Amino acid sequence: MDFLDRFAVPNPSIAIYASMVAIGLTVVAIFAGLTYFKKWGYLWREWLTTVDHKRIGIMYLISALIMLFRGGVDAIMMRAQLAVPDNKLMDAQHYNEVFSTHGVIMLLFMAMPFIFAFMNYLVPLQIGARDVAFPRLNALSFWLFFFGAMLLNISFVVGGSPDAGWTSYFPLAGNELSPSVGTNYYMFAIQISGLGSLMTGINMITTIIKMRAPSMTLMKMPMFTWSSLVTNLIIVTVFPVLTVALAMGSMDRLFGTHFFTTTNGGMDMLWANLFWVWGHPEVYILILPAFGLYSEIISTFAGRNLYGYKSMVASMVIISALSCLVWAHHFFTMGQGPTANSFFSITTMAISVPTGVKMFNWLFTLWKGKIRFTVPMLYSIGFIPLFVIGGMTGVMLAMSAADYQYHNTMFLVAHFHNVIIPGVVFAMLAGLTYYWPKMFGFMLNERIGKWAFWLLSIGFCLAFFPMYITGLDGQARRMYTYSEATGYGALNMVSFVGAGIMAISFAIIVYNVYYSVRYSPRNISADPWDARSLEWATHTPVPEYNFAITPNVASSQAFWDTKKKGHELFSGELEKIHMPNNSGVPFIMGAIFFVWGFSFIFSLWIPAIISTIAILVCLVLRSFEVDHGRYISVKEIEETEIKLRGVN
């Protein structure tokens, strides 16, 4: 019994038991469905073993959307708890678990796969490549992310969720103050998916540097590809810091080391420093691809080339460099003195300059344009004013002396949601709507999409602007309740209503997918938005090999040149195309990593050793495996091309 006790949830509640049942039923339903429709083979051949960047991108996308709903439910629970003073909906422990998982899921298991979805799908298409540089590594990245996410998600039904905040500061996250396995889940789930992110970083940089169509110089790359390149450079710079910090934290918790303990020479603030050395660049890892998507969308729907292409590139490079020099602004109040604070205060404010340049470039792209208000464009236009407000409060927070009053308050919570939601979430929804026809061959309904946009924007303002005020009125963050005397009640109720409206908006987006699957016309062209960059120059649906002939580009808007200036993109004869083989190893390795993480989380040493060996065996086998890929013959290409041209 003692052995099984550790898997029990330490703080059970009805909601958790209900979720257990729901998860169980869903798993049974999925298995039954797959068996009934005889789809096991299809699932394995076409998806689980795929190394196609487009399919991997779509799998990232689906995972991100599912995680968005998981994180969103957490958010609604928090706002409901705080809607009225002295609320008894949740106790402190439950609330702590909810906000900790909300943060981890939204940043690492929603936003990260969302940007990887677009990078995977778009980068090879935008540079005229057949796939990424290391297709099998790419599959491994995805499966590591996926099983990392699953690991964190089972925490609340097996053993208990992390409850020390998404920042997991030591010594609170240490064994003494967090004895449950929750923080172990945090360490290993993020570690596993973080390894995946690091591999994606290496993969994408190599792809962009080495696999561009020969005619595409760096300054002819579409802006999203530029943003991906800069983002992945940040990823390979800072993710190793996270890997090391998590490894140290795991050793503290499992093997009694003293990196972050407060006794025996440990330093609790070392964790905070390492965490934010990764954590601050991480927010730029999320926002730069979003900026890339906005650049593509604004330019398309303004009907104009992107204004100030060179300064856009320069500003991203400057942002990426500065992003690694600002981490201490997350704890100006640590007591490091006015000199250190002044340094980090100035570097932080300096980031607003290149960001401002980008903002003005988007505005000047609209200038003299011919603006069409489609759903992706509405998100991009809504982003500008909301993000400027978020940026303004960001500069306020950067003033370190004043930050002593904002730190750990709802003001801060309002600020980072104000940059992440209009910045990242809007971009993802804009990108989703914009690239949906390319991915799935039909468009999402515009009218329903506009409803979702307006409700989301209004809900966002109602949910987060009141927090600026309660923050200045002394409401600290991460408090599960407050008394009536504080007077925070009314504004928190407004926030709850706003969160409710946002939830409705997300429900409408889901409905829109359902509606469009059923009723949207399928006979759309390959270029439904009158777009400009190279990814639109191929067929819809995109053939496996992307482009039958490697394109010959003249500028960053290669497709526009073809349409308006008669530039010839594809010339020459068809040749056989070399493609990578599918492989089941990445999926199997991901599953073994899941077992590996689970074993460490619960200190099950025998399975831990076995799975470690199994991982090593997979690596060794891969090294000795001879796989030269396969060729698609000219005849096959011709058949596919004729078929696709017929569709359009």
Added chain:
Amino acid sequence: MKLKSVLVLLVFTIITVLTGCEPLMVLDPKGPQAKRQAHDILLSIGIMSFIVIVVFAILIYVLIKYRASKQSPDYEPPHIEGNKWVEIVCVGIPVIIVTYFSFVSVQSNYIVEAKPQGYQDKEPLVIYASSSDWKWHFSYPEENIETINYLYIPTDRPIEFKLYSFGPITSFWIPQLGGQKYAMSNMVTTLNLAADEPGEMMGRNANFSGKGTAENMFNVTAMSEKDFDKWVKDVKKTAKPLTEGQFNKFLKPGHLGQMTFTGTHLDFSPAPEHHNSEPTKSEEGHEDHSQMEMSDHQGHQ
């Protein structure tokens, strides 16, 4: 400078009106440090609002003027690469604003970390504020008294808080006197505050420290020096001495009401003032010591 104060006053008025006349805690300062911080906050809101308004204006203008429905169907937007002068302006103005903010920020950093302005010639009252799950212990070494979860301070005298923690990292915050500073278990941080006028204020731990964070608050009462001296005398007359056994019981996780003692825990459990290697030893020593003391105590009974 006149322009600056007009701006600060303007923003303050707007915010006060918007939030229903009751001033927000942070913008209702009762001491010089909080005043400086409120000034910085209002100043930055004022200047940044200007940028926000400019961006909004440009955005609305281009959206109305260049929307497709207003243009002839054969209008073809021009290809514009960018303009050196436009870029210089877009970089230049933010650089000027950020430079100005940097000056203000650096200056304020040194002001809020130093002895409060207007109190330079006065001897500070040293108070050790230490947190344990989930309460605050205030030790007045000079007066040789200790309180739990409430703080009495004299006006017209700077207060030097020495902060540390018996558990997770906490953040000591009295919004109306000045912003936060962390309390950690292996070092002591210093926060200089002062109260200009008598009154009651809210103080709390602002950093998440586990289950009891929400209730980890304390009351602050600022009073004239005369009243403060009288309170100290009363405490000495009425309160019981703090024993080590009692104190170790207080350190256990939980909540306590307000309590008052003579003597401070610093006598038997000194603050980790020389950080890094030494506190380790002293802490371990202290643990052994307290166990000895406990058994000693039981022996007596």
